[in-house]
Amino acid sequence: MTRQAGPDAGTRATQPTATIADGPRGVPLLGNLPAFGKDPLAFFEQLRERGDFVRWRFGRGPALFIAHPDAIGELLTEVERTFDQPDLGIAFRTLLGNGVVVAKGADWRRKRSLVQPSVRPKQVRSYAATMAECAVSLADRWADGQRIDIKKEMAALTQLIAVRTIFGVDTAADAESIGRAMDIAQKEIGAEFSGIGAVLPDWVPTPGRARIKRATAVIDAEVSRVVSRHRDGDTERPDLLSRLLAARDETGARLSDREIRDETVTLYIGGHETTSSTLVWAWHLLSRNPRVREALTEELDRVLADHEPGYDDYAALTYTQAVVKETLRLYPTIWLITGIAKEGATLGGAPVPAGTRVWSSQWATHRDPRWYGDAETFRPERWLTGEDGEPAEQIPEYAWFPFGGGPRVCLGTRFALVEAVLVLAVLARRYHLDLATDDIRPVPSLTLQPDRDVHATVRARG
Template sequence: MSTETGPAVGTPAREYRIVPGPRGLPFLGSLLRFGQDPLAFFGRLRSYGPMVSWRFGPNSCVFVSDPECVGELLSETERSFDQPALGIAFRTVMGNGVVVARGADWRRKRSLVQPSVRPKQVRSYASTMTDSTVELADGWSDGDRIDVKREMAALTQRIAVRTIFGVDTPADAESMGRAMDVAQREIGKEFAGLGAVLPDWVPTPGRARIRRASAVIDAEVARVVARHRDGGEDRPDLLSRLLTAVDEKGARLSDREIRDETVTLYIGGHETTSSTLVWAWYLLSREPRVRAALAEELDRVLGDREPGIEDYARLTYTQSVVKETLRLYPTIWLVTGVAKEGARIGGVPMPEGTRVWSSQWVTHRDARWFPEPEEFRPERWDPESGDDVPEYAWFPFGGGPRACLGTRFAMVEAVLVLAVLARRFELVVDPGVVNPVPSLTLQPDRDVLATVRRR
């Protein structure tokens, strides 16, 4: 698939203007409609035009959906747009990690975290990804009935615990995993409900649950950090790299900063990949043609051996399956920023304080960039014969200076896991439509049950 290079930021190729969207209710604006179904609501906003005004509670908002405008929003983050103030649930779990930090604090943290997830480092984690998946595959038998969500979550938890924390006991994965599951649910509920506009001091049952889950996460991270420091040996895991990282002034991350960054990496390495794999199995189960093409590549490239990092570049169709899954069910389903003084998008001034939104869900399903957008067609990613789309028509990991640091890690993990399992098995997912529920990631609205069939 090729990507066109758009015009430079600040020189829009077309003339844009803000059109009024839904009027909403006093004080609440369109908060209730958004909370009922955020994805459908964003789709309705797109029907008004590429740049639409609306209100989220008391906040003035603009929704943009064209790739050109999306690119400006992402590229101008930090310079023209601030990170928005996120809900108390999100802040309680994520702390002030690189995803949340701003300005000089963000630049410092990014410089310290980024070396841990560079391609060279991801290569060193690939064998853990493959070995963990082989362990799972060895436990499956023809005819087994499995819960795909549970299996993929357990697998990616195991990989995350091993690569990030360098530990390998079930208790380490399970306690952290249970707390993270609670955290994800509560973040999603808060964001889509009235909790998004309630003051931090208002007590709610959900906020009590998030505090308890965060306490478990804090204790688990502190225990593993102490184990690393007491051990004294050189370890290859991500946590060890964070513990030894120094900034330009020779300072290291504090204990709190270590906690925030490891949680951020854990969520990026577990939640996003787990969700992507569930949706991939769901889509593959419904497209025999795609399953056959995937099996052909795996047989041709791998034969009877397991994949390694050296196979990643050759598994082009497997990569396309993952990319097409991320197009239809992007793990990050919205991006947003708060306009600073002088901010513009598409040549249109954004008043200071305006919250500008965009959604991968909407742009990824635009027929102008993706013919037959609802169809699962990995071939559209073929570099020679695929569709030509503008830059930022596909942005499942965000983009610009705040693009997800774990993009390479997530892509390699998803491709290797899929290669190990799909080389041996097909998963026949039970009939019925599975709908996405916007949470921290896009989660299925029900259990995804399947029958394991050996190829």
């Protein structure tokens, strides 16, 4: 089956019947956790080199790493049937509660039905103007020759967009505090997930867990304040929070205050943290690849001419979309997905014992040379179609899955793609950003983040 390359399409790879290879030897009690915790991205690439199905041990528990796109597709499409959503730990639950990303079974289906209408294409269209307006405001503040920290600039921009589209206000009471709290929480979640905290019982206190609790308290206080203001208002608002407050399930029941809090935080992270890091990596890659940067600006000049981009321009900005997709290939914001095998689970025609934790990594599969020519090269053209309508590269389905897939695909996929494309179009149309250094390493925390501040010089075009 051949389809156009894109977020929901691809060609089916030819998957052999699963032959399970042995992973590296672990240590008593901890298994392969020390190697995983030291460098998760390199660890998954090493497993990929051993085969498409590799046994390893996450602490005492059995684990299976899968690298083949068809197996990944099986995992993603069979979740809720033969694979279960795993418990991602006390740190993750402290921040996200039991939101739609974490919930299971009937509870997940109910919450998904309530949240999904808020991020459908029709609603994303209504948010697009806010995305562009916020980006234009930032562009107006930049000046030729100015030195900026891209990481801070993109975080502040996407935070403003998130606050306006989710909460319907211009600014949170203390936007800087909530931003710092989010940074602390996601850093500590990454440390917990890849360190000794991953095998410690929930009741064991650690300094990292204490920091997450304090950061979450700051976030909760701000969300509670804004929710109270919305409940007290007597006018209908077009923001995400208002839609969540008005949503009713099939029995007529609304989301509880706790559920509103959990879904709001989940949407905030999806609309702020993930897009922010994607844009930072995009600027990093564009600075290193002048040819791609020139091709991008040529499209922006041709399609936009003398107007700022809006939702109706999104479909025509094909190269800009390709830049974003290629950025998400090389630096996927979400860098791993896991599931727990239930009775009767299979992958690649082979049975998977119940209780086995199955892992797949966007980082490892997105850089697999079997599916991508010059896999380490930033080449947006691979996502374009020719005059005959055929894709430039035949990319297998589920060889690109930055937003997951199957029934639990990220609800904010359309929101995130439109936001990244419009923000990039507004800013790249006016400026080039020249990074001070290429020596930036990805750090896998809750999302894939640069390991340092990213400084650049603003260069006005023309």
